[in-house]
Amino acid sequence: MRAEPLSDPAVAGAIEEMTFRTHDGTELFYRKWPAQSGQAKGAIVLLHRGHEHGGRVAHLVEELGLHDFAFYAWDARGHGRSPGVRGFSPSFAASVHDLDSFVQHISVVDGFAVSDMAVVAQSVGAVLAATWVHDYAPPIRALVLASPAFSVKLYVPFAREGIWLWQKLKGQFFVNSYVKAKFLTHDPARIASFESDPLITRPIASNVLLDLYETADRVVADARSIIVPTQLLISGSDWVVRHGPQHRFYENLAHPLKERHVLKGFFHDTLGEKDRGIAVAHVRRFIADRFAAEPATLDVTNADETGFTRDEQDRLSSPHDLLSVKGLYWAFYRTSIRVSALFSKGLETGVKTGFDSGSTLDYVYENQPRGLGPGGRLIDRQFLDAIGWRGIRQRKLHLEELTRIALARLREAGRPTHMLDIAAGHGRYVLDAIDKSAIKPDSVRLQDYSPINVEAGSRLIAERGLKDTASFHQADAFDGDKLAATIPSPDMAIVSGLYELFPDNGLIERSLGGLARAMKPGSLLLYTNQPWHPQLEMIARALTSHRGGEAWVMRRRTQAEMDQLVAAAGFRKIEQRIDQWGIFTVSIAERL
The missing domain is CATH 3.40.50.150 (Vaccinia Virus protein VP39)
Structure with missing residues (x-):
């Protein structure tokens, strides 16, 4: 990973415009603001909303008033001044990996330990941040999520199912954003700048939109895996995303250092609202408090005894009553596997040696369906495609x-x-x-x-x-x-x-x-x-x-x-x- 200045910092003032190379070799654009005090206490990474770019969160550098920190704001893949088809990423997971590459780049190039970083993210950027913290478990000092887009309001009945079906039938396509600037913020200046900004990206690829929903469902349900101090800002009058998943996410968070603030009357652009001073003050205090104290690491090495995954394991270890509906269902399921194992080589291997055995895994690696006749090979193909x-x-x-x-x-x-x-x-x-x-x-x-x-x-x-x-x-x-x-x-x-x-x-x-x-x-x-x-x-x-x-x-x-x-x-x-x-x-x- 390397930094390549795209403009003279002396001309650009405090802003340095750079690129970094992400996991697949793509060079993404980002802005950097060095700490105004000279010696940085830490780094704050700003993640923009979907359809937008890093310039749209640049106002927070000054408004947060955290002059002892360096700030970074990228243009996500397919957005702003970063390359790629507008609104497209190979997958939502690829964009999360981009974020991991970005943080590694900041750490290597500018010397910040991950434990000396905070992330402030909005909307789709907030889902990226939450997924990164869930999947990669970086020990960051603080996470601030503003109106995370865990569930986007598409308004058209069965729109999500329709997008999935159309993508299955026709392949990937693009969906244009219906959101008008006046439904994002009450701030006239922000409305005008959104409407005139040539770098705003209206389309979003269907695969990214579907991945966003599926990933958000997983992260919300499994938010107990997230063990970093987290602040959640919820816009009370949000036209774009639903509140329910945001509250479930917060309630599932494991770390005791967590905050939830519902901002009455706020539209979706939480940190760009007319009265955003209220939200910004919450963010400023939360980050300052986290850096004033030692890193609040939550030890989960005893999760095998007292953690929620132990509870999950104990529930799964408890058999259902054989005459209950679930007991009968799983008895039938087990029988169907044993019958199918007479025809499918993969199922036969699993039944004989265990589905977690080296023999079964070796068969899965080979990925060549085998069995008794075309029907057996079809069953085996379904088994291998699980x-x-x-x-x-x-x-x-x-x-x-x-x-x-x-x-x-x-x-x-x-x-x-x-x-x-x-x-x-x-x-x-x-x-x-x-x-x-x-x-x-x-x-x-x-x-x-x-x-x-x-x-x-x-x-x-x-x-x-x-x-x-x-x-x-x-x-x-x-x-x-x-x-x-x-x-x-x-x-x-x-x-x-x-x-x-x-x-x-x-x-x-x-x-x-x-x-x-x-x-x-x-x-x-x-x-x-x-x-x-x-x-x-x-x-x-x-x-x-x-x-x-x-x-x-x-x-x-x-x-x-x-x-x-x-x-x-x-x-x-x-x-x-x-x-x-x-x-x-x-x-x-x-x-x-």
């Missing part, structure tokens, strides 16, 4: 990408590249990642507890002619002492799809502790997590695990919980990927 398995395959792609990045990082540092995977299953994803990397590791040690996986993985190593550099061993991934004694000391360790299967944090701490003792400072850890899943109940009620055919009941870990466990073991997270559905993450952490 959203969880699509997420697994995307996780594999992210593992391959971050493996290449990690190997390159180690090589640039002049370090050896001894790899260790402590629970590799069949090892296909690791070997595929090595095949696709221009930099090959000095050695590869794959391990797994299951003899079936060790045997299958050893065959894969032989088939690929890697016996000289790769080996497969039977070992317990939770034996910290044996992990600590690994020879050679791993410069890069991988833990993929393992910790998600075990709810007990004590096991995870033991495993991470062993890895930390084995790895030297500067070594890299790649780890996965499952912070959310849309089919948790179906999995718990209908699928079996590799542990003796018992029900596959998962306790998901929020990203904050997983990252805190990794940090407690002596690692610092430096990069993350997440799929577009928010199910699986892959992260790189450095041994400190």
